[in-house]
Amino acid sequence: MSWIDIGHIDDIPLRGSRVVKTRAGCLAVFRTAEAEVFAVGNTCPHKGGPLSEGIVHGTSVTCPLHNMIFDLETGQAQGADDGSIPTYPIRIEAGRLLLDAASVAQRSAA
Amino acid sequence: MQKLVIIGAGMASGRVLEHLRDTAPDTFEITLFNAEPRGNYNRIMLSPVLSGEKTYDEIVTHDDAWYADNKVTCRFGEKVIAVDRARRVVIGENGEVPYDKLIFGTGSSPFIIPLPGHDKQGVVAYRDLEDTTAMMQAAGKPNARAVVIGGGLLGLEAAAGLRLRGMEVTVLHISTHLMERQLDEAAGYLLRRDLEKRGINVILQASTQEIVGGAAAEAVHLADGTVLPCDIVVMAVGIRPAVQLARDCGLTCGRAIEVDAQMQTSDPDIYAVGECVEFNGNLFGLVAPLYDQAKVLAKTLLGEEDAFKLRELSTKLKVTGCDLFSAGDFAGGDGREDIVFRDPGRGVYKRLVIEDDQLIGAVMYGDTADANWFFGLIKDGTDISEMRDSLIFGPAFQGGAQADPMAAVAALPPEAEICGCNGVCKGTITAAIEGGATDLGAIRATTKASASCGTCTGLVEQVLSVTLGDAFVLPAAQPVCKCTDLTHEDVRRLIKAQQLKSQPAVWQQLAWKTPNGCHVCRPAINYYLLADWPLEYQDDLQSRFVNERNHANIQKDGTYSVMPRMWGGITTPDELRAIADAADKFKVPTVKVTGGQRIDLLGVKKEDLTDIWYDLNQAGMVSGHAYSKGLRTVKTCVGTDHCRFGTQDSTGLGIKLEKKLWGSWTPHKVKLGVSGCPRNCAEATCKDVGIICVDSGYQVSVAGAAGMDVKETERLHDARTEEEAIEWVAAFVQLYRENGKYLDRAYKWVAKVSLDWVKETLADDATRAALNERFEISQSVYRKDPWADHNxxxxxxxxxxxxxxxxxxx
Structure with a gap:
């Protein structure tokens, strides 16, 4: 894997998110606890809501448009809803956020 | 009409008054003395008031209106000095009252151990509202500590309440286990363990030596040398009947005022009821026999036959989460056998004491669901030999029935007692249900079942459910969300009562089930905290819905709408040019004039928000908060400046109101309208707050709606000046901010608390001023432009x- 540095963990608020632009649309990078981050697709499969704008609770996010809830670890919709969002490998090294370039590239190709 | 004088407005005399009102309202001219400066309230509910789970208003049983309606002359806050039986007058501090019949309801006084230092400030009993208030004040100090002397019913309720308010609490108890009069050792141990889990320190076999300090108590010293620093000492070691007045006037007294089964004292025109009474050598402290006495006394006064009988009593502790029950005689002894059930994992303990094939005592801890059934067996002396094998498993296991919680209630005979406080049996409740009382409120009103301590509420609901079947829907106290079982109202009250000033404090103290809430509760809690503690709490943008976090309205395609404020709907050519320039520069696809008299720029990309705000800020405009649960717009008409009908400067008033209220956060959005005359061009009468200007001043009305519901506003107040109108509006908004449930529009909130209550509250000058002051304190933080701030x-x-x-x- 080759890792791309996309920023510092403190650039993302606790229980917040920032977007990363890619050729195939935006990713959302979430921070839940002090040092726990997730990278997922930013687009809700329901009506395309920007998930990065949702309220983050536990390791889930609620879509701001119609309250669909996704588990950030698996990308699966919670509760009675169906659907999922893609998840991408991300890791933290000395405070820097590193995103897996290959899977982002695959996303572009897909 | 006969003159009836009652000394003491306690729970027993209050019940006598009710019986007289119900059966013979015009028989007596009644005067009621009370040394406390207030009337009857439900004293046994002081514990929930202390813990913050209820407010004082909720436990008042008779208010001023009730006394007025029933023509009871109240002399509250006045002590009775003497009773002159020869002249048949009661001598109060403010004068004499003659009587034909006199009732002593003087109750009891708390027993204060005469330790050295017992008279210092901060040493209180736990008896009346003053004591409760003193405790709540002591709990208000950060890191405050309390020592409770006495591990009985009252002492433990006080300890639990103070702990819930955040105090460090130590209970000192002289015996080897808690509540030794009601519990055996095993149950006492479980209770102690539960209290310690809540952070209450319990010291048994404690010998208190003295209370030390200056003018105020600072520490309690024990005989073994232990020193317990404290800010307050609560003595809850027992009560003594208050009989001095009765003794002084020559009534026969033993330990208390002696009465016969008709509640008559040694003087045939004088009666006594309640805790000041001694009957066949017995004293009374629990509420159930007091109510029985009240019933008998009311009948006696009306010349009807009735006699007071002693009956078995049961005890429950009103500490949320500590389920215990005891009844009858549970001492061991020859010829007595025990059946014991323990489930240490669940903290459940049950013990039945049997003698001659009858149940004579029961102690339960942790699971008290079957308590009433066992209590019935004790009272009735039922022969239990047939069911002895499965007796301890309760009624559901008798006769092979399934373990359905409803089955236990269904199996109860009509004469089984459901409400111990008021002595209401199941048959009375089912009769009331058949008579049309089909919900809890109606049952309480017609039978009084569950209307006192409330611990039998669940049972009453089960009786309703069993009797009505599917027709009964349990009144769901709707919790905030799945993260908690508490309602919005509970959470709001507990945030105030326990002074919870951060989200983690709320999650921890109120036992949230999720690590940090969810998208439903977080915005609500964030709002409650910032509304209640504007200076201490830091608004958490991550707990806000996207619109309030980004200060713009998200649209279905993920773009935003941007709307600058136009104060009172007034704009200028320069502002319009700046809006047009911004629309061009940021390629805004849609420009719309809104119903709130301003201009909306729709379709702005998130990345452009800060830049477009900057441009609008440069032209002197600020955010219109068109996205907030807060003040939106103040819609106006042109008023006297131009209109030939206008009576006042409605535009000017609208601008003043908007400048005062902007930036304030509220439970839901707040829209205002100000019309210059009753033609009402600003459509003020369907807003949250609407003002109609008339020649004589300003008609302030509130609680209108023009959304999912359409509702005309209702008149709150007629103000003579602009200043007065603004003061009332701000006070109303602040009252709504402090009390409303999150996402209840003002009209829904007013419907819940009643317009009369709002009017009454705001009519008090001091209250209105205080609301205005708190509003301004909050505005000192929030009255600022978020656009500039975020940039x-x-x-x-x-x-x-x-x-x-x-x-x-x-």
């Missing part, structure tokens, strides 16, 4: 974290 401190967050569109594909 300064958060601009980076509006841009992508990274742009990988230029990265070479691998």
């Amino acid at each position: 300064q401190s958060r601009a980076a967050l509006y841009q992508p974290l990274a742009d990988l569109t230029q990265e070479a594909a691998e």
Whole structure:
């Protein structure tokens, strides 16, 4: 894997998110606890809501448009809803956020 | 009409008054003395008031209106000095009252151990509202500590309440286990363990030596040398009947005022009821026999036959989460056998004491669901030999029935007692249900079942459910969300009562089930905290819905709408030019005039928000908060400046109101309208707050709606001046901010608390001034433009974290 540095963990608020632009649309990078981050697709499969704008609770996010809830670890919709969002490998090294370039590239190709 | 004088407005005399009102309202001219400066309230509910789970208003049983309606002359706050039986007058501090019949309801006084230092400030009993208030005040200090002397019913309720208010609490008890009069050792141990889990320190076999300090108590010293620093000492070691007045006037007294089964004292025109009474050598402290006495006394006064009988009593502790029950005689002894059930994992303990094939005592801890059934067996002396094998498993296991919680209630005979406080049996409740009382409120009103301590509420609901079948829907106290069982109202009250000033404090103290809430509760809790503690609490943008976090309205395609404020709907050519320039520069696809008299720019990209705000700020405009649960707009008509019908400067007033209220957060959005005359061009009468200007001043009306519901406003107040109108509006908004449930519009909130209550509250000058003051304190933090603020401190967050569109594909 080759890792791309996309920023510092403190650039993302606790229980917040920032977007990363890619050729195939935006990713959302979430921070839940002090040092726990997730990278997922930013687009809700329901009506395309920007998930990065949702309220983050536990390791889930609620879509701001119609309250669909996704588990950030698996990308699966919670509760009675169906659907999922893609998840991408991300890791933290000395405070820097590193995103897996290959899977982002695959996303572009897909 | 006969003159009836009652000394003491306690729970027993209050019940006598009710019986007289119900059966013979015009028989007596009644005067009621009370040394406390208030009337009857439900004293046994002081514990929930202390813990913050109820307010004082909720436990008042008779208010001023009730006394007025029933023509009871109240002399509250006045002590009775003497009773002159020869002249048949009661001598109060403010004068004499003659009587034909006299009732002593003087109750009891708390027993204060005469330790050295017992008369210092901060040593209180736990008896009346003053004591409760003193405890609540002591709990208000940070890191405050309390020592409770006495591990009986009252002492433990006080300890639990103070602990819930955040105090460090130590209970000192002289015996080897808690509540030794009601519990055996095993149950006492479980209770102690539960209290210690709540952070209450319990010291048994404690010998208190003295209370030390200056004018105020500072520490309690024990005989073994232990020193317990404290801010308050609560003595809850027992009560003594208050009989001095009765003794002084020559009534026969033993330990208390002696009465016969008709509640008559040694003087045939004088009666006594309640805790000041001694009957066949017995004294009374629990509420159930007091109510029985009240019933008998009311009948006696009306010349009807009735006689007071002693009956078995049961005890429950009103500490949320500590389920215990005891009844009858549970001492061991020859000829007595025990059946014991323990489930240490669940903390359940049950013990039945049997003698001659009858149940004579029961102690239960942790699971008291079957308590009433066992209590019935004790009272009735039922022969239990047939069911002895499965007796301890309760009624559901008798006769092979399934373990359905409803089955236990269904199996109860009509004469089984459901409400111990009021002595209401199941048959009375089912009769009331058949008579049309089909919900809890109606049952309480007609039978009084569950109307006192309330611990039998669940049972009453089960009786309703069993009797009505599917027709009965349990009144769901709707919890905030799945993270908690508490309602919005509970959470609001507990945030205030326990002074919870951060979200983690709420989650921890109120036992949230999730690590940090969810998208439903977080915005609500964030609002409650910032509304109640504007200076201490830091608004958490991550707990806000996207619109309030980004200060713009998200649209279905993920773009935003941007709407600058136009104070009172007034704008200028310069402002319009700046809006037009911004629309051009940021390629705004839609420009719309809104119903709130301003201009909306729709379709702005998130990355452009800070830049478009900057441009609008440069032209002197600020955010219109068109996205907030807060003040939106103040719609106006042109008023006297131009209109030939206008009576006042409605535009000017609208601008003043908007400048005062802007930036304030409220439970839901707040829209105002100000019309210059009753033609009402600003459509003020369907707003949250509407003002209609008339020649004589300003008609302030509130609680209108023009959304999912359409509702005309209702008149709150007629103000003579603009200042007065503004003062009332701000006070109303603040009252709504402090009390409303999150996401209840003002009209829904007013419907819940009643317009009369709002009017009454705001009519008090001091209250209105205090509301205005608190509103201004909050506005000192929140009356500012979020656009400028975000441009300064958060601009980076509006841009992508990274742009990988230029990265070479691998």
